[in-house]
Amino acid sequence: MAVDTVREEQAMRRLTDSLLETYSDTHPAERVETVIGSARQRFAGRPVREFVPILVERIVRRELEPESVVTVSATAVGAAVAEERPESAGQRLGAALRGMSAPNKRNAGLLGGALTVVAVVVVAMVARQPDPAPVAVPGVGLSVVRGVVGSEKVPFFQDQRVVDALAEHGMRVEVDPAGSRQIATSIDLGAYDFAFPSSAPAAERIQRARNVNVKYTPFSSxxxxxxxxxxxxxxxxxxxxxxxxxxxxxxxxxxxxxxxxxxxxxxxxxxxxxxxxxxxxxxxxxxxxxxxxxxxxxxxxxxxxxxxxxxxxxxxxxxxxxxxxxxxxxxxxxxxxxxxxxxxxxxxxxxxxxxxxxxxxxxxxxxxxxxxxxxxxxxxxxxxSQHTLVPLRAGGDKLGRLLVADPTLRQLAAEHGFRTGDAAEFAKVTQGVPVAADLIDxxxxxxxxxxxxxxxxxxxxxx
Missing domain, CATH: 3.40.190.10 (Periplasmic binding protein-like II)
Structure with missing residues (x-):
């Protein structure tokens, strides 16, 4: 599976989980999944894929909340645009908008509001007009470190406290989730600064394949x-x-x-x-x-x-x-x-x-x-399960050292349920939770x- 396809699938999985949780009290899960599937099918075969999850979310929320006004996140669009040259992003989004408005009038009506908001944001960024104010992209000026991680660690890296702690060290970490054996066997790691599977054997395979001698094991579960x-x-x-x-x-x-x-x-x-x-x-x-x-x-x-x-x-x-x-x-x-x-x-x-x-x-x-x-x-x-980070570039090595040594990051890892080696820290976090304090067997x-x-x-x- 191509990396871009993997990313879209990962984004759709995260979107599905989020929407199922959002509408769990008002719609059956089958209904939510059906609406998501139908919305995504509208874009089948379209060559430009970057904005599909954003637009699928718009359609689903519009259908499940017909009376509400749902806005597209300017930050999300800004982050997507920031990954490309401004003129390229504008051209690619333009192609997406033209391709997606064609199927029928109903699609055009549903997407009109979303596409207008997205277009305004991108045009403002590309043209760099002083008025209206440009959209701020979080993390500008920070060193971006990209990694592929076991899915159970995604909430940790998305925690704003973790984001802030890493920003203090001059980095912004972006992660894609994947199965750990998938990381070790089929994911193209050339685009990443680190790989963070959930076991020592998977990390060992990555080390062998990439001829990397260094590894970091900041926590386990x-x-x-x-x-x-x-x-x-x-x-x-x-x-x-x-x-x-x-x-x-x-x-x-x-x-x-x-x-x-x-x-x-x-x-x-x-x-x-x-x-x-x-x-x-x-x-x-x-x-x-x-x-x-x-x-x-x-x-x-x-x-x-x-x-x-x-x-x-x-x-x-x-x-x-x-x-x-x-x-x-x-x-x-x-x-x-x-x-x-x-x-x-x-x-x-x-x-x-x-x-x-x-x-x-x-x-x-x-x-x-x-x-x-x-x-x-x-x-x-x-x-x-020893969560083991394998650095592939300098940024990944810096992250590995921080996860092992930085007290704030260690504390936050414990708050996400990971065992960092500090029994007192883990006991404090799990007070009242029926977990095994000491693992013997x-x-x-x-x-x-x-x-x-x-x-x-x-x-x-x-x-």
Whole structure:
């Protein structure tokens, strides 16, 4: 997939998540997604793509809020324009406006207000007229550092406090989200100053490919499982969940149920979730995402008689079991933001068990998104996902050093749920949140090559 296409898909995913949250109280999720899809389809085949997400948002908000007046963000347009020479941006936006006004009168009517605002902003910037005042572009004069990061770190980099802290050091950081294995295998890193996957193995692959010896690990997050109290009540007598101040999820017992193709409806006295589908944890796509690869590391350890998988015989022995964890799920997304959003918005119907990073649950708790009955459990054993920054240029190296050493950035990382190595700092942030203060049952991941072999084996099982 071309980088520009990846960026558009990422922008549309962020837009979809934002609109679903905005209209969760007034419109069903299916309605919002349908309107988004219809709006985007209007621009199918158009060669100029930069402004599609902005205009799709305009259309969707106009349709879902017919009586409201929605304005296009001048800052957003200004930032897009600032990436090109002014005359080029003006020409490209002009082409977009001409192409998008053609389909029919209804489209033209819907887009008229949005295109007028966008056009005024761009014309003002391109012509550099003293009156009206030019649009201010945030971060002017700062050194722009661009990176591709695991999606769970996007809220951290978008936090205005983080933006301000980095600005004090003379930089403005722009990030694109992607699955960590995708970052290591298929993303063109030539346009970036740093890569920030969510695991040491993915970072190791990037280091090998780019011949980079330096890396920074400013924070980490254990893998966890988000579920609901009725599911806890079902899986406790089944021996899967062990109760306690922080419940644990017994992977060995869970694998027994998976091997037997046990369905939810087959659990004794199940009136809370009598669904005829296999008991499976919802994950991301192991072919692209780090969280699924970490899940594979956990499961392979348990399936290998509680030993780290080493060598081809052990790999082949565990593959039949670990492959079942993924192929029975159907469609899976590339980043953990997708399944976790479904957990938050959809309830236990579609997602009774969701593999996440602990930091996601903590951050959602501090934002008031965790509802009564939502429960965080820890796989037993679990793995610690080491968020590792690989600098590709000088700006990325500076950022890595700041994330490790700057007290303000470390504190803000903790407030986003990440473990920075300061136990007192983490305890202060998670006060009142049912998380494990000390992680004891933690195992190491296999070597980079072994994990790749296992992932390749799982990939083949899809076919």
């Amino acid at each position: 254990p893998m966890a499982i988000a579920t609901f109290q009725p599911i806890v009540d079902l899986l406790t007598p089944a021996g899967v969940i062990k109760p306690g101040p922080v419940p644990t999820f017994d992977i060995a017992r869970y694998l027994e149920l998976v091997r037997a193709n046990t369905e939810w409806a087959q659990l004794p006295d199940n009136t809370a979730y009598p669904v005829r589908k296999n008991i499976l944890i919802s994950t991301t796509d192991p072919r692209t995402s780090n969280s699924a690869a970490m899940y594979l590391a956990i499961a392979s350890f348990v399936a290998n008689d509680n030993a780290i998988v080493q060598g081809q015989p052990a790999e082949q022995a565990v593959l039949p079991t670990v492959s079942k964890l993924f192929v029975g799920q159907g469609y899976t997304e590339n980043t953990t933001q997708g399944p976790f959003h479904e957990y938050l918005a959809g309830g236990m119907g579609p997602s009774p068990l969701v593999l996440i990073y602990e930091a996601q649950f903590i951050e959602a708790t501090t934002r008031g998104q965790i509802k009564p009955g939502m429960v965080l459990t820890y796989p037993s054993p679990t793995v610690l 933690v195992v190491d991941t296999p070597t980079y090559d072994t994990l790749e072999h296992l992932l390749d084996g799982v990939t083949k099982s899809y076919n």
